[in-house]
Amino acid sequence: MAVKGLGKVDKQYDGSKLRVGIIHARWNREIIDALVKGAIDRMLSMGVKEENIVVETVPGSFELPWGCRRFVEISHQEGRPFDVVIPIGVLIKGSTMHFEYIADSTTKALMSLQEKVGLPVIFGLLTCMTEEQALARAGIDEGHTMHNHGEDWGAAAVEMAVKFNPDAQKRS
Numbered sequence: 001m002a003v004k005g006l007g008k009v010d011k012q013y014d015g016s017k018l019r020v021g022i023i024h025a026r027w028n029r030e031i032i033d034a035l036v037k038g039a040i041d042r043m044l045s046m047g048v049k050e051e052n053i054v055v056e057t058v059p060g061s062f063e064l065p066w067g068c069r070r071f072v073e074i075s076h077q078e079g080r081p082f083d084v085v086i087p088i089g090v091l092i093k094g095s096t097m098h099f100e101y102i103a104d105s106t107t108k109a110l111m112s113l114q115e116k117v118g119l120p121v122i123f124g125l126l127t128c129m130t131e132e133q134a135l136a137r138a139g140i141d142e143g144h145t146m147h148n149h150g151e152d153w154g155a156a157a158v159e160m161a162v163k164f165n166p167d168a169q170k171r172s
Ligand SMILES: Nc1c(NC[C@H](O)[C@H](O)[C@H](O)CO)[nH]c(=O)[nH]c1=O
Pocket: 025, 026, 027, 028, 059, 060, 061, 062, 063, 089, 090, 091, 092, 093, 098, 102
């Protein structure tokens, strides 16, 4: 039995009043697409309306923190602010130190971004040593050895947006 993963949620969360931003890198696209779909499908199953999920892209994971910050700010300027954002990227170790620097700096920037934008920022970054690891964590490796982690990110987004923002539930 798999031990890893979000496990059973503590209660049912109603995402029907939420607005969610997904911003994803375009590197490792096949894996990214599966993760984004997993996140969207899970949020739809928790009541989030399709029209309230906005998807944007950036070139690579390194661009996620700045792109995410501007994505949130623009959602405010347009009068339709997000309740939560899910940056999604897939970093795969190559032959240089490139991976380590981007994984570390992007993770720290996404963590501190939460304070800057005042929103939950879900950690949708895979940091894999091999392509096989990344495929497995998107649920698309040949043996289907793991579940799609995008589903966890979608569930985490709805829970974090609802649990810590009761006002979101009072919207008409
Ligand atoms: N190697 C990976 C990258 N590299 C690209 C950088 O993220 C960045 O776009 C570039 O250096 C321009 O600033 N990005 C990923 O998302 N995944 C990788 O495996």
